[in-house]
Amino acid sequence: MKNLIFVLTLTLIGCGNNKADHNEALIKNTIDDIRLGWENGDGAAFRKHFLDWDGARYFEGGGQNEGLEDLIVNHVEPEAELGLGLVFDNIQTHFEGNFA
Numbered sequence: 001m002k003n004l005i006f007v008l009t010l011t012l013i014g015c016g017n018n019k020a021d022h023n024e025a026l027i028k029n030t031i032d033d034i035r036l037g038w039e040n041g042d043g044a045a046f047r048k049h050f051l052d053w054d055g056a057r058y059f060e061g062g063g064q065n066e067g068l069e070d071l072i073v074n075h076v077e078p079e080a081e082l083g084l085g086l087v088f089d090n091i092q093t094h095f096e097g098n099f100a
Helices: 017-040 044-049 068-082
Strands: 057-060 063-066
Touching: 017 044, 017 068, 044 068, 057 068, 063 068
Parallel strands: none
Antiparallel strands: 057 063
């Protein structure tokens, strides 16, 4: 099974201590949305949650992808047929100012 590494930096506007629990739940929901998108070959979650711009690169176990569409078309969609399951466990969220 290919190793899949995504580094996610999420900007949270107005993230104060009183919002930390809510924002942590949002982050976990985003990660779960991406996991389900990968497992089901559905690029919608990636288009919703990942940034894409001219020159963007996405890295995974098989190498790099140039742009979000390259990642979706060449990995997310076809690899769903392999029936791979992703597991994200021991998720720890740390907040610094407006970043998590």
